Amino acid sequence: SARTLDVYVVDVEGGNATLFVSPSRESLLIDTGNTGAGAVRDADRIMAAIKDAGLTQIDYLITTHYHGDHFGGMAELAGRIPIREFIDHGPSVETNAGTDAFLKNVYPGLYAKGRHTVVEPGHRFSIGDVGVRIVAAAVKHVSAAVPGAGRANPYCASTKPIDADASENAQSVGSYFTFGRFRALHLGDLTWNKEIELMCPANRLGDIDLFVVSHHGQENSNSPVLVHAIQPRVAVVNNGPRKGGYANAMKVLFAAPRLEGIWQLH
Numbered sequence: 001s002a003r004t005l006d007v008y009v010v011d012v013e014g015g016n017a018t019l020f021v022s023p024s025r026e027s028l029l030i031d032t033g034n035t036g037a038g039a040v041r042d043a044d045r046i047m048a049a050i051k052d053a054g055l056t057q058i059d060y061l062i063t064t065h066y067h068g069d070h071f072g073g074m075a076e077l078a079g080r081i082p083i084r085e086f087i088d089h090g091p092s093v094e095t096n097a098g099t100d101a102f103l104k105n106v107y108p109g110l111y112a113k114g115r116h117t118v119v120e121p122g123h124r125f126s127i128g129d130v131g132v133r134i135v136a137a138a139v140k141h142v143s144a145a146v147p148g149a150g151r152a153n154p155y156c157a158s159t160k161p162i163d164a165d166a167s168e169n170a171q172s173v174g175s176y177f178t179f180g181r182f183r184a185l186h187l188g189d190l191t192w193n194k195e196i197e198l199m200c201p202a203n204r205l206g207d208i209d210l211f212v213v214s215h216h217g218q219e220n221s222n223s224p225v226l227v228h229a230i231q232p233r234v235a236v237v238n239n240g241p242r243k244g245g246y247a248n249a250m251k252v253l254f255a256a257p258r259l260e261g262i263w264q265l266h
Contacts (some may be wrong), residue, residue, distance in 0.1 A: 005130055005179045007210065008049040011265045012042040014216045014240030015069040018186055019046070020177065021053045022128030028060040029083075030175065030186055035072030035098065043076040050081060057082040059127060062175060064188025065168040066092040066099050075102075078110045086111040089138040089171050090118045119173060129179060135205065136174030136190055141198040146176060149206030156200035159225035165191040169215065174198075176205060184210040185230065191215065195226040203229045213237040213253065216244025217264070222252050231258040241266045 008019040012033030033042025123134040172188030211232035215221035239245040
């Protein structure tokens with residue numbers, strides 16, 4: 001039907017690639033899968049979703065952060081289909097030879113064919129009738145609640161910080177989607193302490209219908225202060241055969257209020 005928002009959670013072996021396609025067939029892809037031998041495989045799988053959606057271009061590509069399982073298939077994918085706008089959090093905070101080479105020598109050539117936008121929390125745009133709001137980026141978060149949210153978060157008192165995370169995970173671009181009364185959330189690999197900062201003392205995100213589970217279902221993300229406060233109706237874990245879906249994180253997900261269904265890709 002031309003009236004549906006279609007969401008494809010693509011099996012990139014734990015890379016969290018997700019494609020949103022609006023009723024008007026505008027599109028937003030989050031992350032592009034793995035580097036190395038997985039780049040062609042993951043680009044193949046993303047292209048299968050693109051073909052199923054009947055798309056001839058990607059309007060927006062959000063790279064949540066610069067780990068190889070999230071940007072790895074970008075060059076391969078960009079060689080197969082036009083990408084109009086490349087969105088990220090800015091420079092990498094980690095030093096890695098492969099990532100540094102990509103950011104210096106490859107990435108500028110890709111976004112030179114379209115647009116490049118470094119986003120901050122609060123940045124908004126739309127894909128047709130679908131609203132997109134950036135709620136986290138570069139260790140910062142929105143200071144004001146999204147419309148309809150902002151109530152006190154009762155899970156703040158019982159959720160304690162863990163060891164600080166100075167990696168790219170904490171830099172993740174987090175996206176909040178609205179389509180009519182439908183709400184979806186994708187926070188990349190945003191980690192536990194950043195979830196506390198985003199969600200306390202008030203729940204800035206409100207209730208979520210679809211939660212694309214953070215960090216492949218790892219337990220240094222997916223704290224109760226986030227997962228239980230947003231009360232997802234559906235959670236989807238983009239994990240790999242030997243990656244993610246950790247027991248403690250799954251316990252938090254299964255205990256979420258209002259949960260109707262949870263799926264894992266592996």
